[in-house]
Amino acid sequence: MQPLDKRRTTVVGVAALSLAAIALTTPAHAATTITVAADGSGNYTTIQAALAAASSDTVINIKPGTYHGQVSVPSSKPGITLQGTTGNATDVVITGNTPQSTAGAAGSATVLNMARNTTVKGMTIANTYAAHDSQALALYAGGDRQVYRNVRLLGYQDTFLSWGGTGSSQVRQYVYQSYIEGAVDFIYGNGALVIDSTTIRSLDRGSTNNGYITAAATNSRNPYGILITRSTLASSAAARTVALGRCWHAGGAADAIGQVLIRDSTLGAHIRQTGAWQDMGGFSWKTCRFSEYNNSGAGASTGTSDRPQMSSATAANFTPQKYLAGSDGWNPVQ
Structure with missing residues (x-):
């Protein structure tokens, strides 16, 4: 068996060390972050606009405010995080007033979350329709592996x-x-x-x-x-x-x-x-x-x-x- 070429071994070793150094100094891929603020101080003024622009695994930070109308997270955008920026669930309120009798279950939901691997935290989700004759959803959770932490879900029926x-x-x-x-x-x-x-x-x-x-x-x-x-x-x-x-x-x-x-x-x-x-x-x-x-x-x-x-x-x-x-x-x- 021929002995190993020491010069070639040294070159290979230097290359390996260089790659290791690059790996140590290159930052890990960071998730895309979008900020929503009703007062215009963020990237978007509505949560739905932010979701339309977001890719999978985007973190959407939501500043304090009341946000009206349905928020829909489609199944095509897994891994989204929706989070209030203060950590106080009463500071960020997503609210609607639509009954199931006019819009169906999905249409009445203030938040319709159909995506996998989503996280929602630090906010209130409310449906204020309180008549006794119809269901009215605050949250329709239709995706797998969803986590809700420090959320307030407010409704009357369903x-x-x-x-x-x-x-x-x-x-x-x-x-x-x-x-x-x-x-x-x-x-x-x-x-x-x-x-x-x-x-x-x-x-x-x-x-x-x-x-x-x-x-x-x-x-x-x-x-x-x-x-x-x-x-x-x-x-x-x-x-x-x-x-x-x-x-x-x-x-x-x-x-x-x-x-x-x-x-x-x-x-x-x-x-x-x-x-x-x-x-x-x-x-x-x-x-x-x-x-x-x-x-x-x-x-x-x-x-x-x-x-x-x-x-x-x-x-x-x-x-x-x-x-x-x-x-x-x-x-x-x-």
């Missing part, structure tokens, strides 16, 4: 929809340290949705029936639907007048066997003891998969027969990580 379309196709969303408000079915859909460390406030309708918090339509082939964990269920409504949820067989689909678990949370006195889970559309709540685990507070179960409790052994497989893992191991849990 505030927050997690929806992956018909059949067993499922999207995943994680909501953390946020606030969700409504009266009727205001957290609903067929997605794998985890609501963690969040305040969920039921509005007072001044009735002996002050509404329903959830309306799950989880496909029977999907083990996980809506999980509310480490959260607080609050209201100024009268004691025992708010239901935890009802069984939504979307479109009358027999295989929409909703799954909801409320665990490790504090439940206010407004939660019903009898009738905590309700029928809907001719389907008994017992056709769905409703349960609780390790809750506390005045509204926690006192042992009534219609407050199913999950066992500790089963609860070990119903964690936020399990709900969101899917086939790719996604884990945004804080």
